[in-house]
Amino acid sequence: MDGEDREVIEVExxxxxxxxxxAETLPDLSRSRIxxxxxxxxxxxxxxxxxxxxxxxxQGDRLQVTIPEVQILDRLIPEDIPLDILYEDSDLLIVNKPAGLVVHPAPGHERGTLVNAILAHCPDLAGIGGEKRPGIVHRLDKDTTGAIAIAKNDFSLNHLQGQIQAKTARREYLGVVYGAPTAASGTIDRPIGRHPVDRKKMAVVPIERGGRSAVTHWQVRERLGNYTLMHFQLETGRTHQIRVHCAAxxxxxxxxxxxxxxRSVGVNLPGQALHAWRLQLQHPISGETVEAIAPLPASFTTLLQVLRRRLTTLG
Known part of the structure; x- marks a missing residue:
């Protein structure tokens, strides 16, 4: 297929x-890329x-690795897209991402991303952390809003990603779910992997079938009749983790x-009502605690107001 390479390897x-x-056999690829x-x-x-x-x-296992063509940084165009900056210094940038903004370029979606905006805001960022995600420490889905960290140099990137992997960075979310959990708090510990049929989706998948450990802690913040405002804290950071766990x-x-x-709730939402509310991490250079709180977007606030009003009317 055009635009990709295949490596066939027999394990020794x-x-x-x-x-x-x-990683040892294909030294041109980073461990994270693999x-x-x-x-x-x-x-x-x-x-x-x-x-x-x-x-x-x-010994004797046969491996085949398909390596899609990588987006070259030279092709990434800095774009003057407004950024809602929550924190910035010479090593670290934290922005409040709006709904609809894709974080990093992908085939067929090479413009209008957070990376394009960051490259315009920080012209020296090119080359940090790899070809397609310069400086991106962690991910947010396209329609998930809130705080996301960007490193401005390789040292900061490695330090911050290390905090994510070591689970010392604290990532807290607010979300509105359907229904009313009976308990006030809990933990969802279910592995997540690619959906066995729809490869664009994730699903709860057993470890032995390729799922990866995923742990989400949750707490009820406000009960709103048949809806609930929840507080989530991530222990791991799998793709679509909170969304898959809540559905599960x-x-x-x-x-x-x-x-x-x-199901319609009578509010025009741009996507899922999920917001990366608070991000707390250790500054990679000073070692001091950095905390960024992202204000709720207008659509989320409107949703809460409508649900509260309905509850008052019913009461």
Missing amino acids: GQSQRLDRYL QKLIEDGQVEVNGQVCTSKKLLVS IKHPIVGDPEYSSG
Whole structure:
């Protein structure tokens, strides 16, 4: 297929994890790039797609790695897209991402992203952290709003990503879900992987079938009749984690086009009612705690007002 390479490898030597073996065998690819290829279903082991980076491969196993063409930074065009800046210094930028803004370019969507906006705001950012995601520390879905961190140099990027992996960075979300959980708080501990049929979606998938550990802590903030305002704290950061977990416990996020029933709530929402409300991390240089709180977007505030008003009317 045009625009991609395929590497076919026969495993030699002692058994080891898939991602480690590929990192040693394909030195031109970073470990994080290899892990993303595995997560995206681009790696086959003995003819079967494998999405578990921890799978042990052994002598004689046959691996096939499909490497899509990478977006070259030179092709990324800085664009003067307004940014709602929550925090900025010479090493770190935290912005309040609006709904509808894709974080990083992808095939067919190379303009109008957060990366394009950041490159205009920080002209020296090109080259930080790889080809397609200069400085991006963690991800937010297109229609999830709120705080997202961007590193301005490689040291800061590695330090901040290390905090995410070590679970010392604190990421808190607010979301409105359908229904009313009986408990006041809880933890959802269910592995997440690619949906077995719809590869654009995620799903609860057993570890042995390629799912990756995913843990979400939740707490009821406000009960609104048949809806609930929830507070979430991520322990892990899987793709669509909160959205998949909420759907799995039968309380999907209101307005979620992928994981809810699509029931109308009478409010014009741009997407799921999920907001990255607070981000707390250690500054990579000073070591001081940096906390950024992203104000709720207007659509989210309107939704809460409508639900509260309905509850008062019914009461």
